[in-house]
Amino acid sequence: MTQVDEGRSRAAAARLLEAANPDVYRRNPFRVTGVATDAPARRVRQERQRVLNVLDLMPDATVGDQVLPLPSRPAPDEVRAAFDALQRPDQRVIDELFWWWGEPGECGCEPEVHTLHDIAVRAHTEALDLEAAPGSDDPEARSERWVDVADAWADALDAPGFWAHVRHRVTALADRRLGESTVDGLRGAMARALMNPQVLLARKPGNGVLARLLDTWDVDAEVIDNARADAAAPVYEAVEAQLTAVGDLRDDTAPLTAARRALSELPDLARTMEALVPHERFRRSATLRNRISVMLNNCALPIRDSSAKPTVELKQALFEYAIELAVEAEDQRIIRDNLDDLLAAQRFRQAGGSLATSPWDQVNTLIRTRRVDDAIKLLRRMRDTETRPERRAEIESALAQLTQARAVVGGGQPAPWRWMTTLGLFLAAIAAVVYLTDVTWHLDMWLVMAGGAVATLVLTFFVCTTGYRMSIASNPLVGLLTLAIAGYAVWEVQTYGLAPFWMALAGFTIPLEITLPAGLWLAQKWNTR
Known part of the structure; x- marks a missing residue:
């Protein structure tokens, strides 16, 4: 096929697709005028003159096809335009595809070819007329109707003489613009053209069923997919x-x-x-x-x-x-x-929590400000309201780490002056150990050291408890007073000799790797009781 033939083929396909819309049968010039699709040009001119003369005399006269009349009487201008369309062979050959072929004549087709074509035309016309009619329709009947349309056209196109008839009509119209390339173009676009009215209707709201029914057409899957994509x-x-x-x-x-x-x-x-x-x-x-x-x-x-x-x-x-x-x-x-x-x-x-920020952000803020007890309470509330196992496990892990750390960092507000009270208590404890073990009971020096170790354990537990950290120990005046009392006690006991004092101090410091963790562990258990 030459380049010119390919151009004619594409042009014929384009005209066919343009004509294939929901009005393809309502505006079909053969339906509007009542002229047969195989009528020669002379017969068309005679009908034009006769029908237009009748309409001039009787504007309300009934014209058009009598087998499937139009839902409403066409206006005289519409009839005149329909006769004009029949004068264009390139458009007429397309309009012939969408109206009755009737009994075979000079085409020499088998009667079945025309019968199957006309059955498809009737089914398609009635379906489109009902789609345009106002009022609701039974969804099941509507679906069955469109399935019948697809089946009828499949039977018509499968008839061996279908395109032979189209070829005969192209020859009979005797127009130099029409030829075998026209037939090829129409054949290539026919399946898509038949689906096109349904595609355009499927675009309207509530017509999704028409898009799904495109799958019932017996054509290539690619054609169906392209049609549905076009509908969407x-x-x-x-x-x-x-x-x-x-x-x-x-x-x-x-x-x-x-x-x-x-x-x-x-x-x-x-x-x-x-x-x-x-x-x-x-x-x-x-x-x-x-x-x-x-x-x-x-x-x-x-x-x-x-x-x-x-x-x-x-x-x-x-x-x-x-x-x-x-x-x-x-x-x-x-x-x-x-x-x-x-x-x-x-x-x-x-459960009583705040949503001003995310719960985890609130926990982090509390930890940064050393409000560990409040952070632990918040984590417990989060755990109690969490239903997802993986998130609950995350909260449990954070709780375990924070509870362990609380024994070290404390659970209340930061208190920069608490160290004075803590130091005073340790010095006072040293003085008490020396006074009791050496001055009062006159025990052996090794027992003085043991007393220092026990005092370390007890004091570590005490100063790491939440109660101590939330007490008045953070007050600087209390710290100064405690240091003063402890200093006086140390001064007094050292007058009995420096050896007991240094032995008690050694008892405090040497076993710290054992007594300090033990005290922290006891404090942790106490805080979480």
């Missing part, structure tokens, strides 16, 4: 537009406005898109579906946690729809974690 084109555009609009709102620091718009628009668009082009079958649908999911999640995240029920419900609904629509497994996991965090936060609030 307006929805694709609407999704892209809404994603852009919602994203702009979110970027303009209007999180609640963006969230409300996302929730009101995106899930419905996703459902419409799924009816037309299921995401498991159409890559673009899957991509847009996942983008909707991510956008819903991203609109929920900036919303501050609140006790206000509408805000909580909005955020939860965004996460739930996002999980439902997520295509990528990793995105779904992340969004599910976000929803779980929200639900845990709500349970935490109901």
Whole structure:
């Protein structure tokens, strides 16, 4: 085939696809005028003159096809335009495809070829007339009707003489613009053209069933997929537009406005898109579906946690729809974690916690300010309201570490002056050990050292308890007073000799690797009782 022939073939296919819309039968010039599809040019001119003369005399006269009349009487101008269309052979050959072929004549076709074609035309015409008629239709009957249309055209196109008849008509029209390339172009585009009215109707709201019924056509899978994608084109555009609009709102620091718009628009668009082009079958649908999911999640995240029920419900609904629509497994996991965090936060609030910041941020703040006891209480509340095993294990681990550290860092507010009281107590303890073991009881020096070790254990336990750390020991006046008393006691006992004092001090310091951990362990048990 030459380049010119290829151009004619493409032109014929383009004209066929342009004509194939829901009005392809209602505006068919053969139906409007009542002229037979195989009528020669002379016969067409005679009918034109006769019919237009009748309409001039009687504008309300009935004209057109009598087998399947138009739902409403055509206006005289419409009839005149229909006769004009029959004067264009390149358009007439297309219009002949969509109206009766009747009894075979000069074409020499087998009667079955024309019969099957006319059955398909009738089924298609009636289906499209009913789609245009006002009022509801039984969904089951509607589906069966469109299945019948697909089956009827499949039978007609399978007839061996179908395209031989079209070839005969191209020859009979005797136009130099028509030829074998025209037939090839029509044959290549015929399947898509027959589906096109259904595709255009499927674009209307509530007509997703027509998109699904495209699968019943006995044509190549690629043709069906392209038809369904074409039916979804307006929805694709609407999704892209809404994603852009919602994203702009979110970027303009209007999180609640963006969230409300996302929730009101995106899930419905996703459902419409799924009816037309299921995401498991159409890559673009899957991509847009996942983008909707991510956008819903991203609109929920900036919303501050609140006790206000509408805000909580909005955020939860965004996460739930996002999980439902997520295509990528990793995105779904992340969004599910976000929803779980929200639900845990709500349970935490109901248990008396604050949602001004996240619970973990509150724990970190308390630890930084050395309010360890408050941090532990908060962690326990988080643990009691958490239902996810993995998150509960994280909280338990943090609790264990913080409880162990509390014996060292303390559980109350930071107290920079407490060291004076603590030092005073240790000096006083040394003096007491010397006084009791050496001066009063006259015990052996090794027992003086043992007394120092026991005193270390007891004092370590005491100063690491929460009660001590929350007591008036942090008051600088108390610290100074304690140091003064301890200093006086040390001065007094050293007058009895320095040896007992140094032995007691050795008893305090040498076994520290044993007595200090033991005291800390006892304090930890005491604090967590």
